[in-house]
Structures are given as structure tokens and as C-alpha cells.
Amino acid sequence: MADTELAAMRHAARLARVVLGRTSPNPPVAAVILDPAGHIVGEGATRPPGEEHAEVLALRAAGDRAGGGTAVVTLEPCNHTGRTGPCTEALIAAGVARVVYAVDDPNPVAAGGAQRLRNAGLQVVAGVLRDEVADGALRAWLHGVAQAxxxxxxxxxxxxxxxxxxxxxxxxxxxxxxxxxxxxxxxxxxxxxxxxxxxxxxxxxxxxxxxxxxxxxxxxxxxxxxxxxxxxxxxxxxxxxxxxxxxxxxxxxxxxxxxxxxxxxxxxxxxxxxxxxxxxxxxxxxxxxxxxxxxxxxxxxxxxxxxxxxxxxxxxxxxxxxxxxxxxxxxxxxxxxxxxxxxxxxxxxxxxx
Known part of the structure; x- marks a missing residue:
């Protein structure tokens, strides 16, 4: 695990805290895009329901610089179509080579993103700073999934x-x-x-x-x-x-x-x-x-x-x-x-x- 990826995950965790109270019932997620050299070229945090997810916003900010790079995300990218499209497909289309995320998505409707990315040939690393991130901005959302x-x-x-x-x-x-x-x-x-x-x-x-x-x-x-x-x-x-x-x-x-x-x-x-x-x-x-x-x-x-x-x-x-x-x-x-x-x-x- 590169130091740049750990630093990016901590940065993403801070970004997610900024949107607390603004995304429910969706999770407050943040994403950071690193170019192949490890430089931050895009970032984003989930917007209110019906608007873009963190990965899409970060990829938009990165543009062509996302190609061959790494996406660092606080929650496993979603693999379903709701009011917005699957984030997995956006990452694949952008040419990202590697995805690093902290917390597995416990929602059965949206889960499976990591496997979809692996099937598409991307390298996927799960569980990076999992406990730290789960106890941060995602805590209330994860509690809701578990306790209803x-x-x-x-x-x-x-x-x-x-x-x-x-x-x-x-x-x-x-x-x-x-x-x-x-x-x-x-x-x-x-x-x-x-x-x-x-x-x-x-x-x-x-x-x-x-x-x-x-x-x-x-x-x-x-x-x-x-x-x-x-x-x-x-x-x-x-x-x-x-x-x-x-x-x-x-x-x-x-x-x-x-x-x-x-x-x-x-x-x-x-x-x-x-x-x-x-x-x-x-x-x-x-x-x-x-x-x-x-x-x-x-x-x-x-x-x-x-x-x-x-x-x-x-x-x-x-x-x-x-x-x-x-x-x-x-x-x-x-x-x-x-x-x-x-x-x-x-x-x-x-x-x-």
C-alpha cells in the first residue's frame, strides 16, 4: 500500500465529513483520483439523493488524467442503477487501473462492486483504513443498514x-x-x-x-x-x-x-x-x-x-x-x-x- 494512497484515503474521509447530513438516505461517501504518478487530480463527495455520487464527481474533475490511475473511495463503489448509474461502470469507462476502498458495502442492493471491477480487469484493494473510516462519516449510515x-x-x-x-x-x-x-x-x-x-x-x-x-x-x-x-x-x-x-x-x-x-x-x-x-x-x-x-x-x-x-x-x-x-x-x-x-x-x- 503506497503512502500516497493512505494519505488519499484520509483526505477522502475528511471530505466525506463535509457532506454529513446532506446525503441521506444515501451514504456520505468521498472519492479521490490519483494519476499514475500518485498525484491527486480529482476529488468529490456524494451530493443529495438523485444527484451524482462521489466517484462520478471525482472522475469528472480528473478528466483524462484518471486513465491508468487509482480511485480511492471510502465505500465500495456501487454496482446498481437507482436514480443514478453504477459507479463501477463510470470507473471502468474512465480507464482507472486500480481501485482502493475502505468499507465493504453492506447493502445487498448496491453490493458486488468490487467483483464487477475485478471482472473488468481492474486491481481492487479492500479494507484500507476500514475501522477508521467506518467510525467516521459512514457511521450513522452503516448503523441504519444494520439496525433499520x-x-x-x-x-x-x-x-x-x-x-x-x-x-x-x-x-x-x-x-x-x-x-x-x-x-x-x-x-x-x-x-x-x-x-x-x-x-x-x-x-x-x-x-x-x-x-x-x-x-x-x-x-x-x-x-x-x-x-x-x-x-x-x-x-x-x-x-x-x-x-x-x-x-x-x-x-x-x-x-x-x-x-x-x-x-x-x-x-x-x-x-x-x-x-x-x-x-x-x-x-x-x-x-x-x-x-x-x-x-x-x-x-x-x-x-x-x-x-x-x-x-x-x-x-x-x-x-x-x-x-x-x-x-x-x-x-x-x-x-x-x-x-x-x-x-x-x-x-x-x-x-x-
Whole structure:
């Protein structure tokens, strides 16, 4: 494996992250074309459904320079005709000599691309940086193929003693401006933002992606995730900010997380950001439907007020859900902790000394 190909794969992985939230239900894939000397001559990342896939865009940018070169792709090139043609045929027609990809396509409809390329005489190398790429931009999509539901990231902001609001109900602002900007960057990568009716009634959030700070403070981003409100009893008034037209809003008349996620999956949603209150988060946790946790913790103490989580079905310390910590970062004086729940029957149990 040439160093240029490894570098190209890492570059492709970064390119794929740029289109997160913009390709579902298709996977966020990126491709890099190297000429025979190993120089990058084209690159591309998957566009919204119905538009070109990464390989086609990269080949177009490369033009004749793709001949005899190498295509480096984060996902096995597709071998089926849907709203667009097979990427395998585009690679063959361009005269590419070698294809290097990271992750096998688990979708039986699109799989078989590697064998089609080999049958056409191309050299194919699979599994390059597979784990690294699968845990990156492709993670939510791969989760959807395996679980038939969206990946759920629960986001919360709290004081150091676990309060999301003070005793008088005030909650602006728990965290600092850097953390708030990071939340908007997180929203920009997901397909949908989900809350319960209680959060809408208490806080009247807009649930959009906006600029935080600077001359453009409060300005809406061009692309917005779907806003989802669980409102089983029809309590949310049409005057709520989630109906302001800044983004599409879906109201689901259910309080059952699994039903909500099924409805969203059927709409093409592959990554949900859960921003609801403590009770809704507890329901998702109790149902084991939280896949990632992103906590923004401010160096403040309230002593009383609204807690981060409740009604999660946990009654003893032995039942506490352990989080495998993925990352810890300083955001000004705040701390951002990213973790993934480790379930007791998953075979990956934390054991205390």
C-alpha cells in the first residue's frame, strides 16, 4: 500500500465529513483520483439523493488524467442503477487501473462492486483504513443498514452539578458561546433534531442551525435539518417557533421512541440529534436507543434546578449506564465530553477494581 494512497484515503474521509447530513438516505461517501504518478487530480463527495455520487464527481474533475490511475473511495463503489448509474461502470469507462476502498458495502442492493471491477480487469484493494473510516462519516449510515433505525445522538448542556436550568426555570445561558457554536456545528451534521412537546412549551426553541457570534450572529445556515416534535396530546401551539418556516417541521403524535425512529427512518433520516428534556432523554435511554452522548459541561454550580436525566428506569448504582469516552475537549472554560453507552449484555462490560 503506497503512502500516497493512505494519505488519499484520509483526505477522502475528511471530505466525506463535509457532506454529513446532506446525503441521506444515501451514504456520505468521498472519492479521490490519483494519476499514475500518485498525484491527486480529482476529488468529490456524494451530493443529495438523485444527484451524482462521489466517484462520478471525482472522475469528472480528473478528466483524462484518471486513465491508468487509482480511485480511492471510502465505500465500495456501487454496482446498481437507482436514480443514478453504477459507479463501477463510470470507473471502468474512465480507464482507472486500480481501485482502493475502505468499507465493504453492506447493502445487498448496491453490493458486488468490487467483483464487477475485478471482472473488468481492474486491481481492487479492500479494507484500507476500514475501522477508521467506518467510525467516521459512514457511521450513522452503516448503523441504519444494520439496525433499520437512525443513529441517535443525545446532546445536553449542564452545569458541573448536572443542572440544565435553575430552580426558577432560567436556562440561558448554561454554557458559553464557544459551546453554543459547537452545538450548531453538530446540528449541521445531522438529518433531524428531535424534542418533546414539553421542551417546546417550556423553552420555545427554534431548533435551527445558526451562526453564533461575530457580525453574522443569529443568521440561519443555508441548509437546515428536519425539526421533529413528539406531541402525543397535541399541546404545541402553531405559534411556536418550530413552525416559523425557517426549516421543515414534522410533528409525530406518539410518545414511543421506537415508533418515532421508525417513522423517521422511513423518511430517509439516518442520524437524529436528541435535544429533548430530561424525561424524553430518560425514555430513550431506558429503551436503549441512545448511541452517542455529547455533553457540554459548564464550570457552574446551581445546587437546585432541573436535572439532565430522569425516569430512565435506573434505580441502583449497579444499573448505571457506563459510557465509553470517545473524546474530551476544552471549549473555553466549558468541557465537551463525547461517549457511547456500553450495555451490560453487550459483551463489553466495564469492571470495577
Amino acid at each position: 433505525r437512525p443513529l441517535v445522538t443525545w446532546k445536553f448542556a449542564s452545569t458541573l452539578d448536572g443542572r440544565t436550568a435553575a430552580a426558577d426555570g432560567s436556562s440561558r445561558w448554561v454554557t458559553n458561546q464557544v459551546s453554543r457554536a459547537d452545538v450548531h456545528a453538530l446540528r449541521d451534521t445531522v438529518d433531524a433534531v428531535l424534542v418533546g412537546s414539553g421542551t417546546v412549551l417550556a423553552d420555545d426553541p427554534q431548533l435551527t442551525v445558526r451562526q453564533v457570534g461575530g457580525v453574522a450572529d443569529g443568521e440561519l445556515a443555508a441548509r437546515q435539518p428536519l425539526r421533529v416534535v413528539l406531541d402525543r396530546r397535541g399541546r404545541v401551539p402553531r405559534t411556536a417557533r418550530v413552525f416559523d418556516g425557517a426549516a421543515e417541521t414534522l410533528v409525530l403524535d406518539t410518545a414511543v421512541p421506537r415508533f418515532a425512529l421508525k417513522a423517521l427512518f422511513d423518511r430517509g433520516v439516518r442520524h437524529v440529534l436528541l435535544e429533548g428534556g430530561a424525561t424524553l432523554a430518560g425514555a430513550f435511554l431506558e429503551a436503549r436507543l441512545i448511541d452517542d452522548v455529547v455533553g457540554y459541561v459548564a464550570p457552574k454550580l446551581l445546587g437546585d434546578g432541573t436535572g439532565v436525566l430522569r425516569d430512565a428506569g435506573i434505580t441502583t448504582m449497579a444499573e448505571a449506564v457506563f459510557l465509553s469516552v470517545v473524546d474530551v475537549a476544552r471549549l473555553g472554560d466549558d468541557v465537551k465530553i463525547t461517549g457511547r453507552p456500553v450495555w451490560a449484555d453487550s459483551g463489553n462490560v466495564r469492571r470495577e477494581d
